[in-house]
Amino acid sequence: MKRKKYNYPKLLFAIVVTIALVFGIPYAVIHSVSMEMKIDGKQFDLTEQTREELSAIFEQIDDPAYDNTFDKVYDLSSDDYIKQYTIKYKKGFADQKIFRLYLPNEENTLIVESEKSGKVIKLISDDNFRTTSIYFATPEFFGQYINANDKISFELKTSHNNDSIEQGEVAYLIAKNIYVPSYLTFLVDDKPIKFHKLEDGTNSSYVALIPSTYLSETGKKNIKFLYNSEIAPQSDETSLTINPRTFSEQHLTIAEDAVKEKRTEDARKELKAEMAKVFNKEEYRFIGDIDDFIKNFELPLEDGILTTEYGVTRYVNNELSPYTHTGLDIACPEGTNVNTTALGKVVFAGELTLTGNTVVISHGYGIYSSYYHLKSLFCKEGDEVLKGEMIGEVGTTGFSTGSHLHFEISYKDKRLEAGYFIYGEPVTYQNYPEFFSTTN
Ligand SMILES: [Zn+2]
Numbered sequence: 021m022k023r024k025k026y027n028y029p030k031l032l033f034a035i036v037v038t039i040a041l042v043f044g045i046p047y048a049v050i051h052s053v054s055m056e057m058k059i060d061g062k063q064f065d066l067t068e069q070t071r072e073e074l075s076a077i078f079e080q081i082d083d084p085a086y087d088n089t090f091d092k093v094y095d096l097s098s099d100d101y102i103k104q105y106t107i108k109y110k111k112g113f114a115d116q117k118i119f120r121l122y123l124p125n126e127e128n129t130l131i132v133e134s135e136k137s138g139k140v141i142k143l144i145s146d147d148n149f150r151t152t153s154i155y156f157a158t159p160e161f162f163g164q165y166i167n168a169n170d171k172i173s174f175e176l177k178t179s180h181n182n183d184s185i186e187q188g189e190v191a192y193l194i195a196k197n198i199y200v201p202s203y204l205t206f207l208v209d210d211k212p213i214k215f216h217k218l219e220d221g222t223n224s225s226y227v228a229l230i231p232s233t234y235l236s237e238t239g240k241k242n243i244k245f246l247y248n249s250e251i252a253p254q255s256d257e258t259s260l261t262i263n264p265r266t267f268s269e270q271h272l273t274i275a276e277d278a279v280k281e282k283r284t285e286d287a288r289k290e291l292k293a294e295m296a297k298v299f300n301k302e303e304y305r306f307i308g309d310i311d312d313f314i315k316n317f318e319l320p321l322e323d324g325i326l327t328t329e330y331g332v333t334r335y336v337n338n339e340l341s342p343y344t345h346t347g348l349d350i351a352c353p354e355g356t357n358v359n360t361t362a363l364g365k366v367v368f369a370g371e372l373t374l375t376g377n378t379v380v381i382s383h384g385y386g387i388y389s390s391y392y393h394l395k396s397l398f399c400k401e402g403d404e405v406l407k408g409e410m411i412g413e414v415g416t417t418g419f420s421t422g423s424h425l426h427f428e429i430s431y432k433d434k435r436l437e438a439g440y441f442i443y444g445e446p447v448t449y450q451n452y453p454e455f456f457s458t459t460n
Contacts, residue, residue: 172197174245174256177314179444184261187238188331188437188446190387191230191260194310195245198224207244208260216385219307227310229385230260231431234331234344238264265446267331270345271338287374287419288343294372298380299388299432304365304404306384313384316362317441318407320391320427321414323457324352327424329448330437346435347390347428348447354395354423356414359407361389361429361442366403366411375426376417381405389438392426393417 177192178185185191193215198204206213206228218225230241240261247254306313328349334341360381367388368380375392379399382388395415405411416423429438439447443455452458 172247172254174258176243176258176260177310179314179440183259184263185230185232186263186265186437186440186446187232187234187236187267188265189232189440190431190436191232192310192314193228193230193243193245194218194225195227195247196222196225198226198247201226203246203248205244205246205248207242207246209242210244214386218310219305220309225310227385229387229431231434231436232262233434233436234265234267236262238262265331267333267344268329268449270328270332270334272334272336284374284419287372291372291374294368295380295433298368301367301382303367303386304382304384306363314441316383316407317389317429317438318359318361319442319456320359320361320389321350321352321356321425321456324350324356324425325458326447326449326452327351330428330435330439330446346430347392347426348438349424349426351422351424352414354413354415356425357410358391358394358412358414358425360405360409360411361407361427361438363407364389364405366399366401366405369397369400369403369411372418374419376420377412377415378418379411381411386431388430388432390426390428390430393420393424 173194173196175194175196176183177194179189193206195204195206195215201217204215204226206215208230213228213230215226215228218227230243240259243258243260245256306316326348328345330345330348332345334343334345358379362381362383364381364383366379367382368378370378372378375390377394377397379391379394379397380388381390391412393415394412394417397412399405399409399411414423414425420426427438429436429441437446439445445451447455
């Protein structure tokens, strides 16, 4: 085991921090704060105004009304010092905010995080710290200084973990160590895209999804990430290639029937209007790491026969139909259990002309799953569901020619290939028997 030598500045700091922890951020720490800051060796002078604001914050911390108590103190001079210790604040100060303890003389940073409901604050250090200067500040106030010292990371993820996707696949852009989200922008071909906070316990990770469908333009997209801090702006750049995929075709010959066509068109409009409302509802918040989210999906049936792939284009009487098949059609006997593909919240459970008894579930980050033509529904709007929970039975309601489940996964109204979520590759007529049993 490695043994550390005594380090006197560190020891001094340890004593100061110990006093601070025992007596509740006392004057010992606060009044020793140096109003200078070094970031990556560069000196930053704080303005008079900043000093005043800082003082106000320190006074607030020191206010007995906040009644800070600390439930555990590590001996910071020992070898196992500073991995993690916990402070409990009884009220005020830390609620609903991220606070950072910043040690400007070194590259080390103590992170003080507030868990929303529990009022428990964790102090985590990635390394040793050897300084007597400690700053407490809200991220809005201090974020640009704080982040300047952090290693912001930016990553592109797909089901293959490389820099390309196929039509129908989704890519994830992940930014970590972001303490001021208002400084953050993700750009795809110079257009900003929406991002979501990752509920991965870090309080500082964000994800943006880039969906592609059978309609998406193929080729290279430029991905940019900007962290627009005034003091230390950061950026990164990469590219994402959308590769073409060959989609199957179906040729149908049907008798011309104007009335029927009209009915179909109205039914599609109804579905579109209902789904537009559904995709605008407040979505489910997934708690966990992004990798857990990506790997969270499973087939809603145990077995069946794939009768229509995702992205199949249809030719009716040799004319290209404007309607492409947006999901997977899996034929199986009426009454077969339909289970949720992943955990989430039911945002639609009802009957529509085209899709019959329909369930839509929100899984978070804009991802939804839909189940059509059900015989019966075993859930209602607002239900929180686990993965594999039974939500209905296979049927042939709505416009359907036989008992089957139409299952799709989408990023809002952008229909994706469900196979990427479940198996990491498309489900096709050729490969589906490898993935699910066809015994019925
Ligand atoms: Zn279908």
